[in-house]
Amino acid sequence: MQELTAVVAEKIEAGCWSVSVRAEVSERWRMPDESGISLRCELMNLASGLAKEYGGVFLRSFVFMVDDTGSSGPLQVTCYPHTVHTMTGTLALAHTADRSWANFLVLDLARTPSAASLAIRTNDCLVEQRIENCEPGAIVELARTLKIRHCIIRCANVNDRLEEELCAEILRREGVDIVLCDSSAHFAGARRFAQALEDDDGVFGISGEDAIRLNTARPISYEIRRTTRPAFDLEEKALVNVLGERPVLFVLDHVISMLYGEDIHRYASRHLHSYGEVVVMGRETDKTWPQVERICETASAAGLGRHGILVAVGGGITLDLAGTAASLFRRGIGYLRVPTTLVGLVDVAVGIKHGINAFGRKNILGSFYPPLASVSDYSFLRTLPVAEIACGFAEIIKVALVRDEKLLEQIEQYGVQLIQSHFQAPPAAAREIALRAELLMMEELAHNLFESSLARLVDFGHTFSPAIETATGYRITHGESVALDSLLSTAIAANKGICERDLVHRLFNLLRHLQLPVWDREMPSAETLCVAIQDARRHRAGVLNLVVPSAAGAAVFLQDIGREDIQRGLDTMYELASKALLPVHHPRREPRYASACV
Numbered sequence: 213m214q215e216l217t218a219v220v221a222e223k224i225e226a227g228c229w230s231v232s233v234r235a236e237v238s239e240r241w242r243m244p245d246e247s248g249i250s251l252r253c254e255l256m257n258l259a260s261g262l263a264k265e266y267g268g269v270f271l272r273s274f275v276f277m278v279d280d281t282g283s284s285g286p287l288q289v290t291c292y293p294h295t296v297h298t299m300t301g302t303l304a305l306a307h308t309a310d311r312s313w314a315n316f317l318v319l320d321l322a323r324t325p326s327a328a329s330l331a332i333r334t335n336d337c338l339v340e341q342r343i344e345n346c347e348p349g350a351i352v353e354l355a356r357t358l359k360i361r362h363c364i365i366r367c368a369n370v371n372d373r374l375e376e377e378l379c380a381e382i383l384r385r386e387g388v389d390i391v392l393c394d395s396s397a398h399f400a401g402a403r404r405f406a407q408a409l410e411d412d413d414g415v416f417g418i419s420g421e422d423a424i425r426l427n428t429a430r431p432i433s434y435e436i437r438r439t440t441r442p443a444f445d446l447e448e449k450a451l452v453n454v455l456g457e458r459p460v461l462f463v464l465d466h467v468i469s470m471l472y473g474e475d476i477h478r479y480a481s482r483h484l485h486s487y488g489e490v491v492v493m494g495r496e497t498d499k500t501w502p503q504v505e506r507i508c509e510t511a512s513a514a515g516l517g518r519h520g521i522l523v524a525v526g527g528g529i530t531l532d533l534a535g536t537a538a539s540l541f542r543r544g545i546g547y548l549r550v551p552t553t554l555v556g557l558v559d560v561a562v563g564i565k566h567g568i569n570a571f572g573r574k575n576i577l578g579s580f581y582p583p584l585a586s587v588s589d590y591s592f593l594r595t596l597p598v599a600e601i602a603c604g605f606a607e608i609i610k611v612a613l614v615r616d617e618k619l620l621e622q623i624e625q626y627g628v629q630l631i632q633s634h635f636q637a638p639p640a641a642a643r644e645i646a647l648r649a650e651l652l653m654m655e656e657l658a659h660n661l662f663e664s665s666l667a668r669l670v671d672f673g674h675t676f677s678p679a680i681e682t683a684t685g686y687r688i689t690h691g692e693s694v695a696l697d698s699l700l701s702t703a704i705a706a707n708k709g710i711c712e713r714d715l716v717h718r719l720f721n722l723l724r725h726l727q728l729p730v731w732d733r734e735m736p737s738a739e740t741l742c743v744a745i746q747d748a749r750r751h752r753a754g755v756l757n758l759v760v761p762s763a764a765g766a767a768v769f770l771q772d773i774g775r776e777d778i779q780r781g782l783d784t785m786y787e788l789a790s791k792a793l794l795p796v797h798h799p800r801r802e803p804r805y806a807s808a809c810v
């Protein structure tokens with residue numbers, strides 16, 4: 213059935229050999245039926261037997277080919293001796309083994325001197341190679357060289373973990389997941405866990421007698437790459453550099469599909485491995501489960517695998533939908549963003565969260581899910597309606613007002629021009645404002661990507677805004693309600709003496725110049741906004757953390773405000789709007805033109 217054709221032994225170092233065996237095998241190997249299975253078992257046994265004969269263990273998988281004509285190819289078996297005493301031997305062994313198998317390191321610090329072993333999973337067993345007298349530096353070097361993902365550390369004593377913790381800390385910084393355990397029994401358990409779960413992310417820790425602890429230290433890194441040409445220009449390589457040969461399914465905003473569909477198709481057919489596209493409605497009322505389901509359904513029908521990537525091209529709505537779908541499909545596949553609105557470019561693309569609306573609530577379902585990258589092309593804004601550019605400014609003002617007065621001044625100076633030119637001119641100002649806003653957002657998010665701290669300056673303008681959006685059936689867009697919320701929060705701060713009254717006027721004027729709303733006929737009442745406060749409190753684990761500016765570029769968190777504070781804030785907004793002769797409608801009064809009531 214099979215015949216040995218060559219046995220090649222290769223010396224790694226004194227006493228350490230790699231043995232390769234070639235055998236001819238038949239087409240039957242490929243058969244999924246019993247005959248194929250029994251042949252595979254036979255071959256496994258043959259491999260293990262050969263390995264034993266050479267005093268080692270069967271380590272390497274078969275290299276096996278059967279071509280289309282049915283003729284069989286070679287079988288290769290590599291085996292190693294059981295014990296490799298030196299670091300060089302271990303390294304050589306791990307290098308020869310399929311690298312992705314040499315993926316966990318067992319450190320036994322309970323022994324003196326400490327010893328490490330490299331655990332290499334093979335087809336049929338776990339090979340553990342001891343490294344005696346292992347210094348922490350050498351261990352880290354080993355972890356780095358072998359790109360080891362998991363490390364099990366056995367501690368000498370639960371109460372004396374200094375050395376272990378130090379070692380764990382060093383390895384964690386190298387991106388290694390750590391298992392800590394403190395008894396032989398748990399040591400064995402931890403190994404089983406690590407083996408079973410080694411393909412999953414996370415750190416599986418065992419401490420004490422009856423507890424299993426899970427810690428994670430997953431490195432997150434993604435790039436926001438600005439293109440030099442339009443993203444889908446055939447000469448532009450930003451997208452193809454990230455996507456490479458991986459299968460891609462596009463999720464396109466419906467307007468983007470109409471305006472840029474041809475360019476995208478041309479680019480995809482020239483440079484990418486495209487599995488097709490899903491067109492979604494970029495409307496807030498459609499940021500819902502059925503669209504996410506449709507994306508997942510299309511991905512499934514197209515046969516998109518774990519290696520597949522969703523490429524979202526559109527505004528915040530499209531990015532939120534695609535990001536949610538990417539985090540769910542096959543429990544998470546790759547996801548790349550190409551934002552086409554100013555909100556998308558300066559805000560959504562910077563963070564890692566996605567949400568959809570459900571149960572009458574904004575963003576109530578969603579996930580934190582890092583993208584592979586974002587590709588930023590500001591030339592998309594040439595076709596974006598001015599009102600939508602203004603919405604992007606609301607998010608830029610949000611971060612400027614609480615973090616950076618210089619940015620606020622730049623918006624005051626160039627904002628109108630930038631809106632009129634669709635954020636293209638003056639080019640230097642466009643570039644600097646966008647970059648500053650992106651950097652500030654990133655600085656605010658970087659240390660708190662998963663929002664473990666719920667005191668977030670970037671929540672400025674986002675406490676009352678969900679209520680404003682939902683109360684108006686999403687007629688008021690996200691950016692517009694952020695503008696209204698920012699003004700209300702600043703008015704509340706001024707009324708409480710937290711910031712100067714001038715700041716309210718300054719913000720009011722800026723918003724008006726940038727064509728953003730400063731009042732709305734359907735502005736929710738103080739009672740409704742009190743409910744929003746309660747909801748924000750729930751969202752922030754019982755602590756309100758209402759962000760209000762204390763000066764231009766600085767802010768504080770308020771933990772308690774009452775209905776009266778909100779009412780006074782609304783009154784301030786209403787008065788300012790009235791004086792500016794805007795058509796206004798106060799929730800407590802009849803609609804009318806302000807000039808009639810000033």
Ligand SMILES: NC(=O)c1ccc[n+]([C@@H]2O[C@H](COP(=O)([O-])OP(=O)(O)OC[C@H]3O[C@@H](n4cnc5c(N)ncnc54)[C@H](O)[C@@H]3O)[C@@H](O)[C@H]2O)c1
Nearest residue numbers: 467494527528529552553555556560565566592595596690
């Ligand atoms: N996940 C986050 O971190 C995050 C951050 C901010 C906002 N958001 C969400 O983003 C959404 C708002 O996003 P948005 O303001 O980008 O709106 P959007 O996605 O609705 O896009 C606005 C409109 O512009 C159209 N459009 C998009 N790009 C265009 C282009 N280049 N030319 C012409 N038309 C174009 C769309 O079809 C849509 O009608 C909200 O749902 C908000 O909750 C999410």
Ligand SMILES: [Zn+2]
Nearest residue numbers: 559607690694
């Ligand atoms: Zn926002």
